[in-house]
Structure formats: C-alpha cells, structure tokens
Amino acid sequence: MTDTADAAKRRGPQKRLQYGEGREALLNAAVRVVARGGLRKLTYRAVAEEAGVTHGLVVHHFGSRDALIEEALSHTIRTSLTTSALEPGTGKVTDFTSGLSDMVTTVPDAQMFQYELLLEARRRPELLPQIRALYEEYFEATRRELARMLPDGANRALSRLIFAALDGLVMHQLVLDEPEVTDAALEEMRNLLRLLGADGADGADGADGVDSAEASVPVE
CATH class of the missing domain: 1.10.357 (Tetracycline Repressor; domain 2)
Structure with a gap:
C-alpha cells in the first residue's frame, strides 16, 4: 500500500462539503501546504490530502x-x-x-x-x-x-x-x-x-494636556 493510500485510510471517508464551505476549506488547506513547504509543494493532490477531500473537488472549484x-x-x-x-x-x-x-x-x-x-x-x-x-x-x-x-x-x-x-x-x-x-x-x-x-482627542492626556496646563499659567 502506498503512503498516499495509507494517509487516505487514516483519514477515513472523504468529506462532502457545501460549495461555499468547501471552497474556503480548500483555500485554507492551500495556505497550510504553502506555509509548510513553499509554493513548489502546492499541487491539487497536496491540497486535497490536506483538506481530506478528493483531488477532483479541488479541480472543480479552481480549474487551474x-x-x-x-x-x-x-x-x-x-x-x-x-x-x-x-x-x-x-x-x-x-x-x-x-x-x-x-x-x-x-x-x-x-x-x-x-x-x-x-x-x-x-x-x-x-x-x-x-x-x-x-x-x-x-x-x-x-x-x-x-x-x-x-x-x-x-x-x-x-x-x-x-x-x-x-x-x-x-x-x-x-x-x-x-x-x-x-x-x-x-x-x-x-x-x-x-x-x-x-x-488629537486621543492624545489629550499626553503632550497636548501638558501644553494646555502650561498655557494656563499667567506670565508675569
């Protein structure tokens, strides 16, 4: 049995995702694949394995x-x-x-x-x-x-x-x-x-507040 088959067996049955949910899940999977291994590791198969779905679902959603x-x-x-x-x-x-x-x-x-x-x-x-x-x-x-x-x-x-x-x-x-x-x-x-x-209002208790206090002191 190949490593890919072993991984699929460990994951169990493939997920059936709704369109919007599936698309976002695949995007997140693609991000994780690239974050771990760089852009050259990004393949349909790698994304499918990361998301726990079929290879064809990735192709269906993105096309290229x-x-x-x-x-x-x-x-x-x-x-x-x-x-x-x-x-x-x-x-x-x-x-x-x-x-x-x-x-x-x-x-x-x-x-x-x-x-x-x-x-x-x-x-x-x-x-x-x-x-x-x-x-x-x-x-x-x-x-x-x-x-x-x-x-x-x-x-x-x-x-x-x-x-x-x-x-x-x-x-x-x-x-x-x-x-x-x-x-x-x-x-x-x-x-x-x-x-x-x-x-300015956000910083009123900082330098601007000090300036206002000094300005209120009468000058002899």
Whole structure:
C-alpha cells in the first residue's frame, strides 16, 4: 500500500462539503501546504490530502493552479485586513493595528503564505501583477485609516512607509516569535502618529494636556 493510500485510510471517508464551505476549506488547506513547504509543494493532490477531500473537488472549484494561488492570496489578505485592525474605521490612534501581533500568533500560515508568494514573484514575474493588485488593498486600507487620523490626510509615500514598517514587524514576529516586541513597536508608531496631529482627542492626556496646563499659567 502506498503512503498516499495509507494517509487516505487514516483519514477515513472523504468529506462532502457545501460549495461555499468547501471552497474556503480548500483555500485554507492551500495556505497550510504553502506555509509548510513553499509554493513548489502546492499541487491539487497536496491540497486535497490536506483538506481530506478528493483531488477532483479541488479541480472543480479552481480549474487551474494559478487560479488557486490567486484566490488563496486574496483570501489571506482579506483575513489579515480583518484580524489586524489595519483599517478599523474609527480614526482613533489606539485602534490602529490593535490586532496585529495577535493576528501573527493566531494565523501565522496566512502571513507565511503571503511572504512565500512575494519571494516567488521574484522568480516568476508573471505572478507580480496579481500580487501587486492585491497588495494595493493593504496600501489603500492604510492610506484611508491614516486619512481619518491625520488632519492633513496621508499621501501615498507616507502610507507605504507606515505599511512597510508594519509588514516588517509581522515578518520579525513570524521568525523571532516576540509579540511583546511587536506591541511595543506599534505603540511607538502610534506615538509618532500623535506627534503628527493624529486624533488629537486621543492624545489629550499626553503632550497636548501638558501644553494646555502650561498655557494656563499667567506670565508675569
């Protein structure tokens, strides 16, 4: 009996999944396969084995390996946007990226998948247009939330700078496993945003509060 057959026997009967549920389960399986072994390990058969379904079901849902890759990347980015609070929509500095370190801890495979795709795009330039388009979602989400926080808004360069810092923190936490360092760095970033005038009410008990107290002292 082959290893594949042994694995199938251990899993027992194949699952019958509903369309929406099955699609998401297969995307999550694809993410796990790539996170463990890199993009070159991503095959229909590997995803089917990871999800505990038939090879044909993967083909039915996605049709091509490239379609599977693109949809899996889009799936991980949507998940990351939701769990990281990159764009909470409140315009409050304290809310910005409040879930970032927890996101890396709870869904590390999604982050690893994205970095694998970025590196693979260096070897396979045909992947770059899809990756660039999907990463624009991150850039735009960052820009919109900064625009809510900063009185003068945020240009593309500032948005990219902030996102690049966040992206680096995610990678460092994936490798070094130091969520407390991530949290401390994020708080420093929020302090810098307050210095730029972000969410003045949020920082009223900080430097702005001191200035107001000093202003109330009569000058002789």
